[in-house]
Amino acid sequence: MNAAASGTLLTAADVRELAAALGLRPTKQRGQNFVIDANTVRRIVRAAEVGEEDSVLEVGPGLGSLTLALLGAAGHVTAVEIDDVLAAALPATVEARLPGRAGRFALVHADALRVTELPGPPPDTLVANLPYNVAVPVLLHLLATFPGIRRALVMVQSEVADRLAAGPGSKVYGVPSVKTAWYAHARRAGAIGRTVFWPAPNVDSGLVALTRREPPPTAASREEVFAVVDAAFAQRRKTLRAALAGWAGSAAGAEAACAAAGVAAGARGEQLTVAEFARLAEWKARGA
Missing domain, CATH: 1.10.8.100 (rRNA adenine dimethylase, C-terminal domain)
Structure with a gap:
């Protein structure tokens, strides 16, 4: 089954209607910028190379735009959401839009920076639209906590994407670059415009693809x-x-x-x- 082909993905109107029904006003504090473009979520799922054999960890699912696309392609999806209203509403959205796949979905209502255990099969893939203000700490925490994650595709602020993927000698190479490189090889996987979000952020976004690798051999921790x-x-x-x-x-x-x-x-x-x-x-x- 493919969510993108079955018409289950959220449109821009769907996103606004869901938000209105929940009395939700996106907050800058939690970096809430919801994806409202179905083509963008299809693109993310393709770029993440998600398949039926994959168990996906999604962080910051929001109203479910990307969640539905992931569920249409993956074997299992576990979403971590910190917002009380969003966490309460997402399972019903999944049940309404993809009832045949609801059994493959789990919702964890928690701060991703504090998550140490997950229900269901251990994740092998991370796909996330990470809030700009905590993107790097969340990514590093998840890579450290769940060593079974073999690959990841994260959407972050464009400048953060540059830093994560930078190599030695680059002007933007720094702490995030080195610490990410401890866990994985990172590369830029595309740019995301502002108009695919609601509300539109004041910055551009970028995709970063990561492939797990062993850390360098060393006697140091x-x-x-x-x-x-x-x-x-x-x-x-x-x-x-x-x-x-x-x-x-x-x-x-x-x-x-x-x-x-x-x-x-x-x-x-x-x-x-x-x-x-x-x-x-x-x-x-x-x-x-």
Whole structure:
């Protein structure tokens, strides 16, 4: 069955009618910008390569525009929604629009940043329209918490998409880039215009596709690696010798860490790969 072909997807009028019936006014605080274009949700499902064998985790389903398209293609969908009104209404929308698939749907009423367990089959795919203000923390939390997620497609603010997909040497390469690279390979998967949302946001959006990979081999823990990443980018213009002095205990310690990791102490954080950050963290983890 395909939701897009069966006429079950929400139109712009449907979205506004549902919102009116619920007395809902989208809030900036929770980044509520609902997708009102059926072609956009079809495009997202195609780009995510969702199939019948997949168990999908969706974050921020809102009124259900993307949820219905995912349910039409996936074996199971679990949606995490923080908003009380939206969480209460979504199961009824699924039942009304896709009654034959309602048994494949689960709703978790919670903050995605606090979710540690999910009902139903473990997710192997993440598809989400992430609120701009918490996009990176939510993505990193979910990748860390659910290692069975092998691939993801997230819609985020265009500038955030650039950062997530950036490589070393890029002007926008930073903490989100490195921490995402610990879990997955990220690439830009397209742009999304403002007019497909209601209300229309003041920024453009972008799609980022992620494919899970093993973190670089290291004796350091993820927390230890992320600590040196945070230190290196705390003051972007400083060299590693200066930026890591606090982390390493002194400038001399920072130089020793760089020497052990095989990176130049005069380099800056934006020049290092995630593997090089892992080698820096290893120096401290070994008690050097």
